[in-house]
Amino acid sequence: MKSQSLLAAAIAALANVKLVSAHTFIWGVWVNGVDQGTNVGIRSPAYNGAPPRGYNNSPVKNLTSIDLRCNVLGENPNPHTIKVKPGDNLTFDWHHNNRTKADDVIDFSHHGPILAYISPDPPTENSFVKIFEKGLYELPEKEFAPGKWAISTELKSGFGIMNVRVPAGLKAGPYLIRGELIALHEADASFEINPRRGAQFYPNCVQIEVEGDGTVELPSGVSFPGAYKYGAPGIVHNVCFHV
Numbered sequence: 453m454k455s456q457s458l459l460a461a462a463i464a465a466l467a468n469v470k471l472v473s474a475h476t477f478i479w480g481v482w483v484n485g486v487d488q489g490t491n492v493g494i495r496s497p498a499y500n501g502a503p504p505r506g507y508n509n510s511p512v513k514n515l516t517s518i519d520l521r522c523n524v525l526g527e528n529p530n531p532h533t534i535k536v537k538p539g540d541n542l543t544f545d546w547h548h549n550n551r552t553k554a555d556d557v558i559d560f561s562h563h564g565p566i567l568a569y570i571s572p573d574p575p576t577e578n579s580f581v582k583i584f585e586k587g588l589y590e591l592p593e594k595e596f597a598p599g600k601w602a603i604s605t606e607l608k609s610g611f612g613i614m615n616v617r618v619p620a621g622l623k624a625g626p627y628l629i630r631g632e633l634i635a636l637h638e639a640d641a642s643f644e645i646n647p648r649r650g651a652q653f654y655p656n657c658v659q660i661e662v663e664g665d666g667t668v669e670l671p672s673g674v675s676f677p678g679a680y681k682y683g684a685p686g687i688v689h690n691v692c693f694h695v
């Protein structure tokens with residue numbers, strides 16, 4: 453009996469692992485609607501351990517780790533850099549298993565905002581400037597419901613599509629655009645206090661080369677790691693409203 457219940461617990465734990473592995477990263481980028489190719493110019497996350505226990509689509513939860521910048525081994529450049537012009541429309545294609553419309557993008561439990569930052573490449577102190585953010589856009593109708601969040605409704609139902617614009621007039625040169633999802637479904641507790649919980653970050657960096665004769669320099673921004681603090685509102689957040 454004892455060993456049977458242990459086995460049941462082990463199976464339940466495995467089932468859990470499978471569930472929480474429904475995670476995500478950027479598989480492709482369109483520039484003004486033109487697909488640049490799968491994995492092209494994207495610093496796709498490395499595996500965080502040997503499979504099957506390691507994944508390349510796991511969240512980052514350690515806010516002081518370099519992984520928070522461009523994900524696991526995100527300092528390693530991709531051999532390709534995507535050429536763009538100021539004002540171009542970049543479309544990121546977030547997926548879980550494969551780059552198809554049948555893909556589930558991310559587990560439905562993952563409520564939270566989507567964001568994008570831009571930095572000169574390589575980044576320096578406070579060089580990441582936020583250029584896009586969408587979070588909770590509709591309050592829940594009933595108690596203990598999450599409402600409508602950009603990840604769980606818009607991004608997921610939109611087949612993983614996220615649009616950002618290269619800032620108008622931006623000075624030519626190499627930049628990184630750091631797309632990010634922040635899943636808050638376990639963020640009622642801080643990772644610092646309970647490492648089994650905490651906000652889940654999905655950063656992913658895209659290498660672009662801005663062309664043209666733009667003159668706009670980026671203002672001072674934030675650093676990754678550094679920008680986010682464990683106890684800060686929005687990093688600790690209970691997505692289930694008490695109305």
Ligand SMILES: *[C@@H]1O[C@H](CO)[C@@H](O)[C@H](O)[C@H]1NC(C)=O
Pocket residue numbers: 482484485486541542543615
């Ligand atoms: C950006 O490109 C995407 C994909 O082609 C398109 O769906 C979207 O409408 C475009 N956005 C703008 C503001 O042009």
Ligand SMILES: *[C@@H]1O[C@H](CO)[C@@H](O)[C@H](O)[C@H]1NC(C)=O
Pocket residue numbers: 514515516517518647
């Ligand atoms: C978080 O990352 C920092 C820097 O790499 C490391 O020193 C620390 O041990 C990590 N903390 C946890 C809980 O893994």
Ligand SMILES: *[C@@H]1O[C@H](CO)[C@@H](O)[C@H](O)[C@H]1NC(C)=O
Pocket residue numbers: 548549550552554555556557
């Ligand atoms: C892609 O992944 C989804 C699950 O996310 C699966 O249902 C679908 O069959 C997969 N398609 C292909 C072509 O592998």
Ligand SMILES: [Cu+2]
Pocket residue numbers: 472475511562635652
């Ligand atoms: Cu998760």
